Amino acid sequence: MGLSLKGARWSGMIDKPNLEVEIAGIKLKNPVMTASGTFGYGEEFSPFIDLDRLGAMVLKGITLKPKMGNPPPRIIETPSGMLNAIGLQNVGVEVLIKEKLPYLKKFNTPVIINISGDTIEEYVELARRLGEVSKKMGVAGLEVNISCPNVKKGGMVWGTDAKATYKIMSSIRKATTLPLIVKLTPNVTDIKIIAQAAEEAGADALSLINTLVGMAVDIDSRRPKLANVSGGLSGPAVKPVALWLVWQVFQTVKIPIIGIGGIIKIEDALEFIIAGARATEIGTANFVNPKVTVEIIEGIEKYLIEKNIKDINKLVGSMKI
Numbered sequence: 001m002g003l004s005l006k007g008a009r010w011s012g013m014i015d016k017p018n019l020e021v022e023i024a025g026i027k028l029k030n031p032v033m034t035a036s037g038t039f040g041y042g043e044e045f046s047p048f049i050d051l052d053r054l055g056a057m058v059l060k061g062i063t064l065k066p067k068m069g070n071p072p073p074r075i076i077e078t079p080s081g082m083l084n085a086i087g088l089q090n091v092g093v094e095v096l097i098k099e100k101l102p103y104l105k106k107f108n109t110p111v112i113i114n115i116s117g118d119t120i121e122e123y124v125e126l127a128r129r130l131g132e133v134s135k136k137m138g139v140a141g142l143e144v145n146i147s148c149p150n151v152k153k154g155g156m157v158w159g160t161d162a163k164a165t166y167k168i169m170s171s172i173r174k175a176t177t178l179p180l181i182v183k184l185t186p187n188v189t190d191i192k193i194i195a196q197a198a199e200e201a202g203a204d205a206l207s208l209i210n211t212l213v214g215m216a217v218d219i220d221s222r223r224p225k226l227a228n229v230s231g232g233l234s235g236p237a238v239k240p241v242a243l244w245l246v247w248q249v250f251q252t253v254k255i256p257i258i259g260i261g262g263i264i265k266i267e268d269a270l271e272f273i274i275a276g277a278r279a280t281e282i283g284t285a286n287f288v289n290p291k292v293t294v295e296i297i298e299g300i301e302k303y304l305i306e307k308n309i310k311d312i313n314k315l316v317g318s319m320k321i
């Protein structure tokens with residue numbers, strides 16, 4: 001369907017719709033963010049896209065100390081997606097602060113740090129440390145990963161039990177005034193209860209979903225294809241699950257939701273927004289097309305013009321039932 005903007009002004013159509021949204025008190029120039037673990041520390045993507053175009057950058061999950069992650073093989077392709085068992089390999093918070101954040105500071109795009117730990121104390125210490133340097137190093141907020149399926153300790157332990165979610169989030173809340181986004185797992189019986197616990201504990205926003213636990217088997221060796229046996233499923237295969245969970249959580253909490261899971265094209269992002277997400281994160285698609293985030297931003301703007309919607313916020317949760 002072609003879209004002619006000629007004469008838009010005269011026909012009552014709008015020239016430039018508002019794409020700005022607010023998540024956890026952070027102003028984003030558009031609702032398109034990167035998903036943790038699929039965008040490195042940002043620099044890797046600057047040959048492909050102007051990082052200034054993004055709504056926000058969420059960096060690879062960080063822990064207090066550097067982590068080697070799981071042994072290989074730790075990534076395999078699956079129909080319409082992939083399984084990963086990286087196991088939170090990362091440089092550790094001090095290297096992040098000294099070597100990665102200075103590069104990102106020159107961009108006018110909020111940087112959100114995804115944090116993980118084995119214990120509550122580790123999360124709290126990370127939040128405290130990042131709060132301490134936030135102004136100087138340009139940390140806009142934290143995304144608390146309580147949903148990683150690929151680590152032996154911590155990870156999903158906090159995100160699969162409402163009491164544990166409340167406990168960890170209220171401890172982190174006390175340790176920092178930085179905006180807190182809680183990243184939820186789909187691997188639960190009722191995500192609404194977990195979402196509520198996070199909101200009650202003082203979360204400013206929720207992001208969902210992290211990956212779905214899965215596995216694959218090599219029929220010749222009869223071994224699991226991943227050395228870790230299980231991994232996290234992501235990509236287009238998970239989108240319907242993610243959309244359903246976003247829609248459920250949207251009806252449960254008041255805080256903003258960031259929709260994640262299988263977004264590879266403009267229409268996918270729009271589906272999430274209509275189902276209740278105020279912003280979106282793009283993950284696996286970055287591996288296939290490193291320019292996908294910017295293409296989706298441009299596509300959302302075109303859609304708003306075509307539908308004569310002046311403000312993206314009007315679209316959020318506008319699903320008709």
Ligand SMILES: Cc1cc2nc3c(=O)[nH]c(=O)nc-3n(C[C@H](O)[C@H](O)[C@H](O)COP(=O)(O)O)c2cc1C
Nearest residue numbers: 035036037061084145209210234235261262283284
């Ligand atoms: C290789 C890989 C690494 C990931 N690492 C992290 C991570 O460090 N922290 C986190 O919260 N999520 C991590 N995720 C989950 C993604 O951020 C996202 O929630 C998930 O992949 C679903 O989105 P997608 O289908 O668009 O990829 C990772 C995903 C992949 C594929």
